[in-house]
Amino acid sequence: MFMQVVVARIGRAHGLKGEVSVEVRTDSPRERLSPGTSYATEPASAGPLVIRSSRTQKDVYYLSFDGVDDRTAAEDLRGVTLVTEADDHAEEDAWYVHELVGLTAERPDGSRIGRVVDLEAMPAQDLLVIQQDSGAKARVPFVPPFVPEVDVEGGRIVLTPPYGLLDGETPEATGETAGGS
Numbered sequence: 174m175f176m177q178v179v180v181a182r183i184g185r186a187h188g189l190k191g192e193v194s195v196e197v198r199t200d201s202p203r204e205r206l207s208p209g210t211s212y213a214t215e216p217a218s219a220g221p222l223v224i225r226s227s228r229t230q231k232d233v234y235y236l237s238f239d240g241v242d243d244r245t246a247a248e249d250l251r252g253v254t255l256v257t258e259a260d261d262h263a264e265e266d267a268w269y270v271h272e273l274v275g276l277t278a279e280r281p282d283g284s285r286i287g288r289v290v291d292l293e294a295m296p297a298q299d300l301l302v303i304q305q306d307s308g309a310k311a312r313v314p315f316v317p318p319f320v321p322e323v324d325v326e327g328g329r330i331v332l333t334p335p336y337g338l339l340d341g342e343t344p345e346a347t348g349e350t351a352g353g354s
Contacts, residue, residue, distance in 0.1 A: 178269050180205050180212065180255045181234070186247035192226075192237045193247045195255075197294055198270060205257075206234055212255035219253040268323060276330045278303045281321070286332060286339060287311075303332070307340040 181202075184194040199205045206227045214220030223239040241247055270292045278286040278301075291302035292315065299315040313319055313334045322331035 178257060178271065179215075180257055181236075183236075183250045183253045183255070185251060186244045187235050189244050190237070191241040191243055191247045192235050193241075193250055195234045195236055197234055198254075202234060206236060212257060215254045215256055219250060220255075222250075222253075222255065268325065272325050273301065273323070273330070276323075276325065276328055278330050278332050281331055281333060289330060301330070301332075303339075305340050309340045311339050313338055 179198045181195040181197050181199065184196055186192070187194050195206070197206070206224060208224050208226055211221050211223045214222055222241075225237045225239050225241075228235050238250075241250065273289050273292055276289045278289055280286060285306060287303045287305035287307075289301055290304045290310070293300045293302060293312065297314075300312040301315045301320065303311045303313060305311055311334070313332055319332060319334045320330060321333055322329075324330070
Protein backbone atom coordinates (compact mmCIF):
# COMPACT_ATOMS: atom_id res chain seq x y z
CA MET A 174 0.00 0.00 0.00
CA PHE A 175 1.34 3.42 -0.96
CA MET A 176 0.79 6.58 1.04
CA GLN A 177 1.95 10.19 1.11
CA VAL A 178 4.77 10.94 3.53
CA VAL A 179 6.38 14.28 4.37
CA VAL A 180 10.05 14.60 3.39
CA ALA A 181 10.57 18.22 4.50
CA ARG A 182 8.73 21.37 5.54
CA ILE A 183 9.84 24.63 3.94
CA GLY A 184 10.98 27.34 6.33
CA ARG A 185 12.27 30.88 5.90
CA ALA A 186 13.68 32.40 2.76
CA HIS A 187 17.48 32.59 2.86
CA GLY A 188 19.15 35.31 0.85
CA LEU A 189 17.77 37.07 -2.19
CA LYS A 190 17.92 34.38 -4.89
CA GLY A 191 15.05 32.08 -3.85
CA GLU A 192 16.81 29.73 -1.45
CA VAL A 193 14.87 28.40 1.58
CA SER A 194 15.72 26.56 4.76
CA VAL A 195 13.89 23.28 5.33
CA GLU A 196 12.94 21.21 8.36
CA VAL A 197 14.02 17.71 7.34
CA ARG A 198 11.52 14.91 7.99
CA THR A 199 13.46 12.01 6.46
CA ASP A 200 16.24 9.75 7.69
CA SER A 201 18.04 10.03 4.34
CA PRO A 202 18.17 13.74 3.47
CA ARG A 203 21.20 13.52 1.14
CA GLU A 204 19.33 11.02 -1.01
CA ARG A 205 15.88 12.61 -0.80
CA LEU A 206 16.93 16.27 -1.13
CA SER A 207 19.21 15.96 -4.14
CA PRO A 208 19.05 18.26 -7.18
CA GLY A 209 16.63 17.15 -9.87
CA THR A 210 14.23 15.49 -7.42
CA SER A 211 10.59 16.47 -7.93
CA TYR A 212 8.05 16.60 -5.11
CA ALA A 213 4.35 17.00 -4.79
CA THR A 214 3.38 19.57 -2.15
CA GLU A 215 0.85 20.24 0.55
CA PRO A 216 -0.98 22.36 -0.34
CA ALA A 217 -0.97 20.85 -3.83
CA SER A 218 -1.34 24.31 -5.39
CA ALA A 219 2.28 25.15 -4.42
CA GLY A 220 3.79 22.38 -6.51
CA PRO A 221 5.12 20.28 -7.88
CA LEU A 222 8.57 21.56 -6.93
CA VAL A 223 11.85 20.39 -8.49
CA ILE A 224 15.00 20.85 -6.40
CA ARG A 225 17.56 22.97 -8.28
CA SER A 226 20.24 22.95 -5.57
CA SER A 227 20.77 21.56 -2.09
CA ARG A 228 23.36 22.39 0.55
CA THR A 229 23.91 22.20 4.29
CA GLN A 230 25.39 24.70 6.68
CA LYS A 231 25.67 23.93 10.40
CA ASP A 232 23.24 20.98 10.09
CA VAL A 233 20.58 23.10 8.34
CA TYR A 234 19.48 22.17 4.82
CA TYR A 235 18.97 24.91 2.26
CA LEU A 236 17.18 24.23 -1.04
CA SER A 237 16.40 26.19 -4.16
CA PHE A 238 13.72 25.15 -6.63
CA ASP A 239 13.27 25.55 -10.37
CA GLY A 240 11.20 28.67 -11.04
CA VAL A 241 11.71 30.15 -7.55
CA ASP A 242 14.23 32.87 -8.31
CA ASP A 243 13.79 35.57 -5.67
CA ARG A 244 13.13 36.11 -1.99
CA THR A 245 9.44 36.96 -2.49
CA ALA A 246 8.75 33.69 -4.32
CA ALA A 247 10.71 31.81 -1.63
CA GLU A 248 8.70 33.44 1.19
CA ASP A 249 5.49 32.33 -0.54
CA LEU A 250 6.62 28.71 -0.01
CA ARG A 251 7.00 29.03 3.76
CA GLY A 252 5.09 26.25 5.54
CA VAL A 253 4.66 24.14 2.39
CA THR A 254 5.57 20.47 2.83
CA LEU A 255 7.34 18.31 0.28
CA VAL A 256 5.59 14.94 0.03
CA THR A 257 6.27 11.69 -1.78
CA GLU A 258 4.75 8.27 -2.15
CA ALA A 259 6.29 5.75 0.24
CA ASP A 260 5.76 2.05 0.52
CA ASP A 261 5.23 0.47 3.94
CA HIS A 262 8.64 0.50 5.59
CA ALA A 263 10.35 -2.74 6.50
CA GLU A 264 12.59 -1.32 9.23
CA GLU A 265 11.52 -2.46 12.68
CA ASP A 266 11.02 0.28 15.29
CA ALA A 267 10.68 3.00 12.65
CA TRP A 268 7.52 4.99 12.05
CA TYR A 269 6.35 7.79 9.83
CA VAL A 270 5.08 10.94 11.53
CA HIS A 271 1.54 10.35 10.23
CA GLU A 272 1.53 6.95 11.95
CA LEU A 273 2.36 8.51 15.33
CA VAL A 274 0.12 11.58 15.21
CA GLY A 275 -3.19 10.82 16.90
CA LEU A 276 -1.92 7.94 19.05
CA THR A 277 -3.07 8.02 22.66
CA ALA A 278 -0.15 8.67 25.01
CA GLU A 279 -0.37 6.72 28.25
CA ARG A 280 1.67 5.49 31.17
CA PRO A 281 2.62 1.80 31.58
CA ASP A 282 -0.37 1.34 33.93
CA GLY A 283 -2.71 2.48 31.13
CA SER A 284 -3.54 5.92 32.58
CA ARG A 285 -4.03 8.45 29.82
CA ILE A 286 -1.59 11.38 29.40
CA GLY A 287 -2.93 12.87 26.16
CA ARG A 288 -2.25 12.32 22.48
CA VAL A 289 0.63 12.66 20.03
CA VAL A 290 0.26 15.79 17.86
CA ASP A 291 3.66 15.98 16.14
CA LEU A 292 7.23 14.74 15.94
CA GLU A 293 9.98 17.36 15.91
CA ALA A 294 13.28 16.41 14.30
CA MET A 295 16.14 17.62 16.50
CA PRO A 296 19.90 17.11 16.11
CA ALA A 297 20.31 14.73 19.09
CA GLN A 298 17.00 12.83 18.81
CA ASP A 299 13.44 13.36 17.70
CA LEU A 300 10.94 14.78 20.19
CA LEU A 301 7.36 13.52 20.44
CA VAL A 302 4.99 16.44 20.94
CA ILE A 303 2.23 15.40 23.31
CA GLN A 304 -0.95 17.44 23.76
CA GLN A 305 -1.66 16.60 27.39
CA ASP A 306 -5.20 16.28 28.67
CA SER A 307 -4.41 19.34 30.83
CA GLY A 308 -4.10 21.36 27.60
CA ALA A 309 -0.32 21.88 27.88
CA LYS A 310 2.09 20.48 25.33
CA ALA A 311 5.06 18.36 26.36
CA ARG A 312 8.09 17.35 24.32
CA VAL A 313 9.37 13.87 25.16
CA PRO A 314 12.62 12.54 23.66
CA PHE A 315 11.68 9.69 21.31
CA VAL A 316 14.15 7.20 22.78
CA PRO A 317 13.45 3.68 24.15
CA PRO A 318 13.92 4.54 27.85
CA PHE A 319 11.16 7.19 27.63
CA VAL A 320 9.04 5.54 24.90
CA PRO A 321 9.23 1.81 25.60
CA GLU A 322 6.25 0.86 23.46
CA VAL A 323 4.68 2.09 20.23
CA ASP A 324 1.50 0.22 19.28
CA VAL A 325 0.27 1.85 16.07
CA GLU A 326 -2.36 -0.80 15.42
CA GLY A 327 -3.62 -0.48 19.02
CA GLY A 328 -3.66 3.33 18.72
CA ARG A 329 -1.39 3.97 21.70
CA ILE A 330 2.12 4.86 22.76
CA VAL A 331 3.53 4.20 26.24
CA LEU A 332 5.61 6.91 27.88
CA THR A 333 7.95 6.78 30.89
CA PRO A 334 9.45 10.29 30.75
CA PRO A 335 11.66 11.65 33.53
CA TYR A 336 10.04 13.67 36.30
CA GLY A 337 9.16 17.22 35.27
CA LEU A 338 8.31 16.77 31.58
CA LEU A 339 4.58 16.34 32.12
CA ASP A 340 2.00 18.52 33.86
CA GLY A 341 0.69 17.56 37.29
CA GLU A 342 3.54 15.25 38.24
CA THR A 343 4.75 14.81 41.76
CA PRO A 344 7.95 12.97 42.66
CA GLU A 345 5.88 10.39 44.56
CA ALA A 346 3.80 9.57 41.47
CA THR A 347 6.88 8.93 39.36
CA GLY A 348 8.84 7.08 42.01
CA GLU A 349 11.55 9.75 42.10
CA THR A 350 12.60 11.81 45.08
CA ALA A 351 12.74 15.58 45.02
CA GLY A 352 15.83 15.92 47.21
CA GLY A 353 17.82 13.03 45.79
CA SER A 354 19.27 12.12 49.22
